[in-house]
Amino acid sequence: MWRACELSCTLLLSLLLLQLSVLPTSALPSTLKHNDAAPLARDTPLPQPPGEGSRHKRQTPGDPSEPAQETCDFGTNNDVVLCSWMNVNVTSLKWRPSRGENAYWMGGPVEDVTYGDKFGGYAVFETSERPDLGLVGISAFESAMLISPLRPSTGAEGVCVKYWYSIGGLSADRVRVLLHPMPNAKFIKEDDRTTSSLEGANDKPATAEECKNPEMDKNKNRDQMLQMLSTYDGSDDVVLWEARDVTMGKWSEGQIVYTYNMPHAIIVEGIPVSSGDINRRFRGFIAIDELNFADSSECGAFCTFEAGTCGWVQDENLDDFDWTLSRGSLNPSTGPPRDRSSFSNGGMMGGFAVIDSGYPRRPGDRARLLTEEFQATDPDTPLCMRFWTHMYGNGVGSLRVLIINSQDSDEETIWEISGEAGNLWYQGQVPISSSKPFNIAFEGEVGRNNLGDIALDDISIIQGPCPSAPQIAGNNLGDCTFEVDECGWISPGARDRLDEIDWVRTVASENREPRTDHTIGTQQGYYMTVPKGSVQRAGDRAWLRSTTMKGSTDTMCVSFWYYMYEPFIEPSGPSLGALTLYVWSQDPLEGTTILRPLWSLRNHQGPNWLYAQSKVKSENDYAVIFEGTWGQSRGNGFMGLDDITIFMGDCTTMPDKAYVSLGDCDFQRDSCSWVNTTTDPDFRWASASISRRPTSLPDHTFGGSVGYVFFDVFNQNANKQTLRKTSPVLDGKESCIGFWYASFGSGSESSLSLERLLPEGDDTRGEQIWITSSKGRVQTRPEWTYAQAPIPANNKFKLAFVGEASNGGYAIDDIKIYSGLCKVRPKEADPNYVAEREPPLN
Incomplete structure (x- = not known):
């Protein structure tokens, strides 16, 4: 339990900044929201626009x-x-x-x-x-x-x-x-044909002409508005x-x-x-x-508590007393003097729900307010519940939000805060997701004495994820708006040698881009960014690591907002860098570290905050890592991260292009799951390093000195050597593999091919699906060339890059596997390609 003397400055600042995230109001009691997600009815799915071609209206006026x-x-x-x-x-x-x-x-x-x-x-x-x-x-x-x-x-x-x-x-x-x-204004009522003033007094009968022509009422209202709007200033x-x-x-x-x-x-x-x-x-x-x-x-579940508890009901079975409605506390030492909106702006009207901690209440007594049943949430669209709470008094206990499984009555506390928080209204929010039908409950618990009233106001439930706030109240350790601090997200130490630079929490007003944060959309908002400096090189990385979270058989979803913008694109093309999401865990048997990429985007994505999500599944304890990597234009581009939310759900990757397949690899850290299967130990595919790499061939991904794999064979006996780089077992579905390759050396018989292999068996024999050769090619320096090949498959398979050379070699980089078939590129690399012949001269 928190006590007044123990309430930290961090919590107060968190709540105050959260209050700033809601748009200003005047002296009007109202339920507010500023989110592009939609609220749901309590027991129905979100309505969707009708399908294309339908001429049936979604709602017909006048339908009884x-x-x-x-x-x-x-x-x-x-x-x-x-x-x-x-x-x-x-x-x-x-x-x-x-x-x-x-x-x-x-x-x-x-x-x-x-x-x-x-x-x-x-x-x-x-x-x-x-x-x-x-x-x-x-x-x-x-x-x-x-x-x-x-x-x-x-x-x-x-x-x-x-x-x-x-x-x-x-x-x-x-x-x-x-x-x-x-x-x-004097509102003209159309139903009883009277003219009504502000308080409804001075009503007078409509004229005979008005009774004969109802449209005159609308015209009078319209004329009034036009006259009053002539001096409109907002x-x-x-x-x-x-x-x-x-x-x-x-x-x-x-x-x-x-x-x-x-x-x-x-x-x-x-x-x-x-x-x-x-x-x-x-x-x-x-x-x-x-x-x-x-x-x-x-x-739906919106409620301002000004005419009752809306669709919220008292729990008749599992609590000790009821929430009550109030316009203001009768005790100046606890409870709010007025409702949330009029408290802030001086309005005269409004109500709220409250637990009265006075007699006959005792410490530990609980009151519950329940919604009707919600259907299971869609894995891609959890709910976000926002509400305002007032917790003032020496004996304030706890306020909780619970999810109750409608089928077996199992309960889970998803948000909880305890102790006095000052004589102010503060906004809280929590993401809600469930794979089964459920109810939501607000539970207020009486504290140590009768000065512990807890009030609740302006509840809204909208569609879409939101970080738990204040962060200390949520049970999702990774949730963060970055408005107060980093919420436990950390950068590795220099001794860990996992990155070269650190993410920095910064206020928007001190940055050229992004000009506002995502949470509150102003220059006073905070977000995380990858800093720029004169000593950084292309390929330098920054890690941001969450606290370790407990493993589970449940599939979780990480959602966040990202900003990747290059104001000026260089002649060589976009080169901002990359943002990658990893899940980190340890093998409990071998103790080895497992680092698996889940989501990744490169370079310029536009001058806006954009939404992203990816699922995470780990039965072992795990952490989530965001890696920002600078490309060559680090002095020109900007990279930001905001509003991280972790919720339960088997969500799809958004945007689609950020999905990372098992066979994808940019070779920045290692060869991912691709392995050498070359039989000769003296000739192998190798990762480029400062001391050993092809001359004048930078990394394709970021333009750095390293970050790709290659083979080179300089054999005085002029015997060809065969070198193989083999993928892990991939899912059996129609796919397309894209990659970049470069050839080097003076040998005219060097070649690079791609083979499809059976998931088990001989890795030296496969079906050739792509091949290129250096024969007849004249080049002064190696250059990267894009290639792709279709992979028709109904069963699981492996892929192998096969290189052959006696005086030269090839490099490959940025392997990406896409869903669906594609054409071979370049077309001459199709094993079945027949050279186009020029027509004979007459």
């Missing part, structure tokens, strides 16, 4: 089986519209109705959400557009704003806003959902939600629940990168579809 909703699907075919939404005319930047068939003309995804085809409509903002400052009455707003019709008070239950969004291109920065207060707007990450041309769902007691409007704001950013001149877009206002229960 559906709850009352207000949806804008932006139309279809030639009738694409903005519905009742309109652009805020304080900027020349506009949202425009469009459809998928205009994607390469006006920008946007190639299909909409509602119909899932190219004819369905959506709203799109072209982010390379610049404001026209010469127009009269137009301000210099650097964003496009789409505003809803005037809306009345939400009531205590709140409103759920659902929408789908897509972000693409270099000039797109972010999309936000704002609440724009309009307290002086200063009163409240950010409810934000997404910054590109969606790679796909649609992602967003949801929020908010409450507000006055007339207001909702604004969808598309924001491009700044005008001074070089990327502003590149095309980009932000698109929005299926804008939907619905009952707050439609947003």
